[in-house]
Amino acid sequence: MTVQHTAEIIDGNAIAAKIRGGLKARVDKLVAAAGWRPTLAVIRVGEDPASIVYVGRKVRACEEAGIDSRQYVFPADVSQEEVIATVRELSAAPDVHGILVQLPLPKHIALAPVLGAISVEKDVDGFHLYNVGGLVIGDTVFPPCTPHGVMLLLDAAGVEISGKNAVVVGASNIVGKPMALMLMQREATVSICHIKTRDLAQYTILADILILAAGSPKLVVGPMVKRGAVVVDVGINRMPDGKLVGDCDFETVKERASLLTPVPGGVGPMTVTMLLANTVKSAERHFQREKGQAERIGEPEPV
Numbered sequence: 001m002t003v004q005h006t007a008e009i010i011d012g013n014a015i016a017a018k019i020r021g022g023l024k025a026r027v028d029k030l031v032a033a034a035g036w037r038p039t040l041a042v043i044r045v046g047e048d049p050a051s052i053v054y055v056g057r058k059v060r061a062c063e064e065a066g067i068d069s070r071q072y073v074f075p076a077d078v079s080q081e082e083v084i085a086t087v088r089e090l091s092a093a094p095d096v097h098g099i100l101v102q103l104p105l106p107k108h109i110a111l112a113p114v115l116g117a118i119s120v121e122k123d124v125d126g127f128h129l130y131n132v133g134g135l136v137i138g139d140t141v142f143p144p145c146t147p148h149g150v151m152l153l154l155d156a157a158g159v160e161i162s163g164k165n166a167v168v169v170g171a172s173n174i175v176g177k178p179m180a181l182m183l184m185q186r187e188a189t190v191s192i193c194h195i196k197t198r199d200l201a202q203y204t205i206l207a208d209i210l211i212l213a214a215g216s217p218k219l220v221v222g223p224m225v226k227r228g229a230v231v232v233d234v235g236i237n238r239m240p241d242g243k244l245v246g247d248c249d250f251e252t253v254k255e256r257a258s259l260l261t262p263v264p265g266g267v268g269p270m271t272v273t274m275l276l277a278n279t280v281k282s283a284e285r286h287f288q289r290e291k292g293q294a295e296r297i298g299e300p301e302p303v
């Protein structure tokens with residue numbers, strides 16, 4: 001007789017709320033010491049409905065954590081030069097500690113020069129090539145928010161990563177690729193599947209840890225999942241009836257997995273929380289540099 005269990009659901013909202021509490025305490029401490037608040041600049045181009053929702057969530061989360069935010073909203077036909085000029089200004093502004101450019105951008109704007117104009121010290125999304133390079137060697141200041149959020153969810157749920165088979169479905173620059181690097185850094189054996197992968201199930205069935213980030217509803221169904229696997233669903237798909245679903249068929253995967261994240265309420269809140277974490281970190285680093293400068297100014301002249 002086989003006894004079957006349904007998966008325990010990882011509550012991303014609860015884990016995110018706990019982390020945000022700690023971040024708020026760090027903000028209060030910094031404000032008391034520095035006399036200024038961490039400040040995040042958010043650039044949004046066009047009126048993509050999902051981007052409006054996500055930016056709204058980020059701004060509200062900043063408010064709740066005591067972080068100031070400034071929004072720069074451009075029409076969809078703004079020139080690439082204008083966006084880059086704004087990013088450069090914000091990069092040089094001493095009272096801005098984090099800059100994010102909400103993605104996707106309209107097609108006529110090339111991503112690389114926009115992201116390249118963000119000061120690496122303010123790159124709270126971790127998308128600048130310098131920070132991407134840091135991630136490759138396992139030493140980055142600003143880890144990208146969604147995969148970092150996934151790692152913290154796994155840690156909070158007590159999932160052992162070292163030595164496990166991890167399969168990442170989706171190879172985007174902002175989730176799949178950095179996710180694979182982070183899992184590899186923690187000594188998982190990592191496979192990446194993508195749009196051209198043939199017979200996806202032959203990979204997913206081997207996964208102890210399965211990360212879904214393809215943006216395709218019901219891509220993975222119960223029989224494709226190893227019994228007892230940990231499944232993290234990063235997919236966000238808006239269905240015609242307005243319902244939000246992930247990349248897995250929740251009901252059938254729940255019967256196979258040991259742990260499963262829901263959509264909504266799983267990875268999404270962690271993405272926003274990791275943005276706050278990177279912004280607070282950036283502001284603390286700014287304060288340390290400022291303080292170091294003040295100490296140097298106060299030093300006696302060498303005789």
Ligand SMILES: Nc1nc2c(c(=O)[nH]1)N[C@@H](CN(C=O)c1ccc(C(=O)N[C@@H](CCC(=O)O)C(=O)O)cc1)CN2
Pocket residue numbers: 053054055057100101102103104125145146174236244263264265266267268269271272
């Ligand atoms: N500059 C960036 N752009 C984008 C990123 C990013 O990390 N940086 N990631 C995604 C979207 N994203 C953040 O911007 C994001 C996705 C999901 C959520 C979220 O809170 N989801 C909720 C449901 C929200 C809803 O009702 O639609 C959940 O899953 O519970 C926040 C942010 C692309 N662009």
